[in-house]
Each structure stands twice: as C-alpha cells, then as structure tokens.
Amino acid sequence: MSGAITQGELLSFIAAMGMMYGPMKRLIKTNNIIQKAVGAAERVFALLDTEVDIVDAGDAVELPRCKGDVTFEHVDFGYDNELVLKDFNVDVHAGQMIALVGASGAGKSTLIGLLARFYDPQHGVIRIDGQDISQVTQKSLKQQIALVDQETFLFHDTLYSNIRYSNPQASDTQVEDAARMAFADEFIKQMPQGYNTVIGDRGVRLSGGQRQRICIARAILRDAPILLLDEATSALDTESEAVVQKALANLMRERTTFVIAHRLSTIMHADEILVLDDGKLVERGTHKQLLSAAGVYQRLHDMQFRD
Ligand SMILES: Nc1ncnc2c1ncn2[C@@H]1O[C@H](COP(=O)(O)OP(=O)(O)O)[C@@H](O)[C@H]1O
Ligand SMILES: [Mg+2]
Numbered sequence: 001m002s003g004a005i006t007q008g009e010l011l012s013f014i015a016a017m018g019m020m021y022g023p024m025k026r027l028i029k030t031n032n033i034i035q036k037a038v039g040a041a042e043r044v045f046a047l048l049d050t051e052v053d054i055v056d057a058g059d060a061v062e063l064p065r066c067k068g069d070v071t072f073e074h075v076d077f078g079y080d081n082e083l084v085l086k087d088f089n090v091d092v093h094a095g096q097m098i099a100l101v102g103a104s105g106a107g108k109s110t111l112i113g114l115l116a117r118f119y120d121p122q123h124g125v126i127r128i129d130g131q132d133i134s135q136v137t138q139k140s141l142k143q144q145i146a147l148v149d150q151e152t153f154l155f156h157d158t159l160y161s162n163i164r165y166s167n168p169q170a171s172d173t174q175v176e177d178a179a180r181m182a183f184a185d186e187f188i189k190q191m192p193q194g195y196n197t198v199i200g201d202r203g204v205r206l207s208g209g210q211r212q213r214i215c216i217a218r219a220i221l222r223d224a225p226i227l228l229l230d231e232a233t234s235a236l237d238t239e240s241e242a243v244v245q246k247a248l249a250n251l252m253r254e255r256t257t258f259v260i261a262h263r264l265s266t267i268m269h270a271d272e273i274l275v276l277d278d279g280k281l282v283e284r285g286t287h288k289q290l291l292s293a294a295g296v297y298q299r300l301h302d303m304q305f306r307d
Contacts, residue, residue, distance in 0.1 A: 053120075057134060057135050060136055060137045061135065061137070062136065062140045063129075063136040063141055065143075065144065066128050066129040066144050067095075067225065068095060068128070068129070068144075068225040068226050069093055069128065069256075070090075070128055070226070070256060071091040071130075072088050072111075073126075074088075074089060074124040075114065075121045075126060076124055077121040078122065079110075079119075083279060084107050084110050085107050085121070087124075088279070090274060090281055092258075092272070093256075094225070095254055095255065095256060096257070097252055097270050098258050099261050099272075099274070100258060100260045100273075101260075102275055106278060108260045110279075112260065115226075115228065116145055116228060117142075128144065128226070144224050146218075146223075147219070147227075147229075148212075148227075148229050148248075149215075150230060154199060154206075154211060157198060158193075158195065158197060159197055160172065160195045162214055163214060164221070167221045170221050175217075175221060176195065178220040179195075179217045181251070183246055184214055184216070187210055209241070209244055212244050213243070219251055225256060227255045227256065227257040228257075229260065230260045245265070262304070262305065273286065273297065275296050275300070282295070282296050283297050
C-alpha cells in the first residue's frame with residue numbers, strides 16, 4: 001500500500017513462499033532422521049569401543065584339528081565375586097557324549113561357556129587334547145567347536161547364506177547335504193524359492209523347530225570335533241522335538257558332545273552323565289549306575305525329566 005514494492009513483486013513473493021513451504025518441511029524432517037541416526041551411531045560406537053575381555057596370549061599357538069579330549073583341572077569361576085564353579089575337575093574322552101544335568105542355576109551353561117572360552121576361569125586350566133585353551137589362538141579354538149543354543153540366531157538373508165554362515169567356503173551341495181542330515185531339507189524345498197528364500201529378521205517366518213534345525217544344519221556343516229548343545233530342544237513341542245532329536249543324533253556322531261538335556265531319552269543314551277549341584281560335580285556315571293546310587297541324580301530324575 002505504501003508502494004515500496006509493486007503488486008507483481010508481492011504476488012511473486014507470496015508464490016515463492018508457498019513453493020518454499022514443502023522443501024522446508026522436508027528439511028525439518030531430515031533433521032529428525034539425522035538426530036535419530038546420531039543417537040543410534042552413538043550406541044554402535046559404544047559397542048565397537050567395548051574392551052575385549054578375552055585376548056589371545058602373546059605366544060598363543062594354533063590348535064590343530066583336535067581329537068576332542070577335554071579336561072577341566074581345578075577350575076574356579078565366578079561372574080563376579082561369588083564363585084559359580086568351585087574346584088571343578090573332569091576329564092572326557094574324545095567322541096563321548098556327555099550329558100550335563102542339575103538344577104537350574106547349577107552352572108551347566110557356565111561350564112559350556114568356559115569351554116568355548118567366552119570367559120576365562122579365575123583359577124585352574126581347561127584343556128583340549130592336553131592343550132591349555134588359554135594358550136591357543138581364539139580363532140583356532142573356535143574352529144574346533146560348534147554350539148547349538150536355545151537362542152537360534154538367524155539373519156535376514158537366504159537359507160543358503162544362513163546355513164553357510166558356519167563355513168563360508170562350503171558349496172551349495174554341501175549346504176544341501178547338511179540340511180538333509182538336519183531334517184531341514186524337506187521344509188526348505190517347500191518354501192517359495194527353496195534355499196534362496198529370504199527368511200525374515202531372526203527367522204520370524206519359520207517355526208521354532210525349523211529354526212532349530214537350520215542351526216543344527218549349520219553345526220553339521222561346521223564339522224567341528226567338539227559339539228556343545230545347550231537346552232537345544234527345551235522350547236519345542238513334542239512333535240518338532242522328535243525331528244530335532246533325530247537331527248541331533250546325526251550331528252553328534254563321532255564328536256565329543258556336551259549336552260544339557262531335559263529329555264530322559266537323550267540323557268539315557270549318554271556315555272556319561274555329569275551331575276552338577278551348586279557349581280560342583282557331585283555324581284558321574286551312566287543312567288543305570290546313578291539311579292542305583294539313589295542320590296541327587298535320582299531325585300532330579302523323579303522330579304524333572306520328562307519323556
Ligand atoms: N552372565 C552372568 N552374569 C552373572 N551371573 C550369571 C551369569 N550367567 C549365569 N550367572 C549365574 O551363574 C549361576 C549358574 O548359571 P548357569 O550356568 O546359567 O546355570 P544352569 O545353566 O545350570 O541353569 C547362576 O547362579 C546364575 O545366576
Ligand atoms: Mg543354562
């Protein structure tokens with residue numbers, strides 16, 4: 001109205017403002033995304049900067065492919081001040097199937113974790129084929145071990161890649177052979193793209209038993225002399241458990257196996273049963289021997305094991 005700008009200039013100004021509105025809004029949204037990404041990146045870098053507890057000894061040697069003799073010598077271990085395993089001693093011969101039983105919290109998972117060297121004991125020595133595992137490279141140690149856990153970790157990727165994860169050099173045929181032995185072949189073939197099917201994050205498109213069999217296929221493909229099974233079938237219904245059991249039987253053949261089991265049929269077939277109570281080895285022997293000893297095992301047997 002004062003004539004400082006012309007009507008035309010005013011109109012262009014208003015039009016320009018309208019046009020700027022959209023891009024400005026997008027810019028603000030972008031900032032939101034950047035802020036979220038910064039938050040996430042902080043967490044990622046905090047994780048990457050975490051100090052590693054377990055490091056290779058300076059003069060660590062390669063552990064060649066082992067037979068699978070395992071010994072624990074006077075092992076003390078606690079996560080903090082309180083000891084979970086106390087002066088634990090045991091020796092296991094290559095190729096044996098060892099069942100670990102004991103009440104919840106007795107230290108079964110801890111024992112398996114120590115053998116895989118997720119932790120170092122405070123005292124004592126763990127040996128594989130006579131070699132102290134804290135004196136070998138972690139890479140060569142882990143090569144000897146396959147672990148099937150309750151927690152089945154799968155990636156948002158094809159079934160081929162998920163199984164091959166344990167042995168990246170394996171050929172497609174080797175992957176398929178492993179899947180067949182794990183009784184996973186059949187359901188995989190029925191999937192839309194077979195082995196090339198991409199499964200959802202953490203395998204959400206598969207049932208519990210199917211996920212477990214993928215993990216068993218992985219372990220078979222890894223072909224490690226020592227096998228660790230932690231409650232691998234506890235979350236399954238009876239039907240899928242029966243198939244998983246058959247798959248496990250294939251996996252255990254000719255390997256030193258430590259199995260934390262809840263099924264009597266698994267435990268009964270063990271070469272030896274180790275009974276843990278409050279971090280101590282309280283009984284060992286076969287199912288028959290332990291039952292007639294009428295001790296901790298017999299109590300657990302009556303209370304806990306189902307078939
Ligand atoms: N990561 C951990 N940090 C601290 N304590 C733990 C941890 N894992 C297990 N424990 C404790 O160690 C003891 C043995 O646990 P665990 O080996 O898992 O027993 P099990 O497998 O026989 O049920 C329990 O008292 C448990 O609370
Ligand atoms: Mg456990």
